[in-house]
Amino acid sequence: MTGRERPHVFHLITRLLKGGAEAKTIATVLGLEEYEFTVGYGAASDQAQVDRLERNGVETKRFPLIRHYNPVTTVPAVVSLARYLRRNEFNIVHTHSTEAGIIGRFAAWLADVPVVVHTVHGVPFAEDRNALLNRFVLQCERAAARRTDRIVTNADAITEEYLQRGIGRSEQYTTVYSGIDLDRFRDASPAEDIDGSDVRVLMVSRLVDGKGFYDLFDALERIESDAVTVYIVGDGPLREDLEMAVERRGLPVRLLGYRSDVESIMAACDLFVLPSYREGTPRVITEAMASGLPVVSTDIAGIPEQVVDGENGFLIQPGDVDGLVDRLERLIESAELREEFGAVGRKRVEQFSIEAMLSDLDAVYRDILETKC
Structure with missing residues (x-):
């Protein structure tokens, strides 16, 4: 010393x-x-x-x-x-x-x-x-x-x-x-610019390779429901490419850029998605759980220690667009399932x-x- x-x-x-x-x-x-x-x-x-x-x-x-x-x-x-x-x-x-x-x-x-x-x-x-x-x-x-x-x-x-x-x-x-500061996400007021009657799907991530953005876009083109809007929070080198892809495909996606009020955005959304190819134990999933959001993510690294498949969300393999479509549709179609998964997530999050x-x-x-x- x-x-x-x-x-x-x-x-x-x-x-x-x-x-x-x-x-x-x-x-x-x-x-x-x-x-x-x-x-x-x-x-x-x-x-x-x-x-x-x-x-x-x-x-x-x-x-x-x-x-x-x-x-x-x-x-x-x-x-x-x-x-x-x-x-x-x-x-x-x-x-x-x-x-x-x-x-x-x-x-x-x-x-x-x-x-x-x-x-x-x-x-x-x-x-x-x-x-x-x-x-x-x-x-x-x-x-x-x-x-x-x-x-x-x-x-x-x-x-x-x-x-x-x-x-x-x-x-x-x-x-x-x-x-994370659990109370910050438990007690947040919904963001005023996230509104409408659609099911609101949220993804929070740096806009970089390996996060599965294009898998999500492919899945959106195949989801039958028209009452869905996806919000992507984050910034990074892929932003221009993603904006062009959204416009070219005509997808119901809004890129919000970097936001300091992620807790309020989560409070205004209905479910969280992160179809990454590589992660650790993502803080954003912990934040989503504290916010009471069900999670759809990939079965990699530490994510299964956050999300128990079929209990507080769904896990798929990286690149499994078919699985992503199926799991998102099940949660989009059932408010009851979203509420059930969200409640389990709130309980599991204490250890984080x-x-x-x-x-x-x-x-x-x-x-x-x-x-x-």
């Missing part, structure tokens, strides 16, 4: 944007008061997120060489970060996401940081990604795991998959579910509170610091 009264923890994330991994990281550094935090981030960032951290007394540091899937800058990024870590006496380096996780753990090892923690927010290996890239990432993850004291996953299923792929040892892993998440992460830090420092 250093001479500081509180342990000094350095969090590193690839992109400080407005996604689930960023939300969990920010909630951690703002919620755990017994630690001193610094947050590092790569080339891509949202200034509002940086400002929020600094406004709350959290120091931030940008590392422009850390970029999303850019192997050219990886080695220089490791060297640059290691120099920074040597100059600052951190007790813990806690990395997030694939690129920052690999770069940060090797840099921490070079800088001889006492404790290294890594959080897996989502499985980076997917069939819709390049096979060579998948193999490269796998080898990097295996090597980085050997330089990690604790690997935190968002779901037991992610731990199992990583172990099956030869990443780390079972004793390194701890599951900490992503937590922000208080539980912070308590579990605090226990991880304390356990390792007592062991190693």
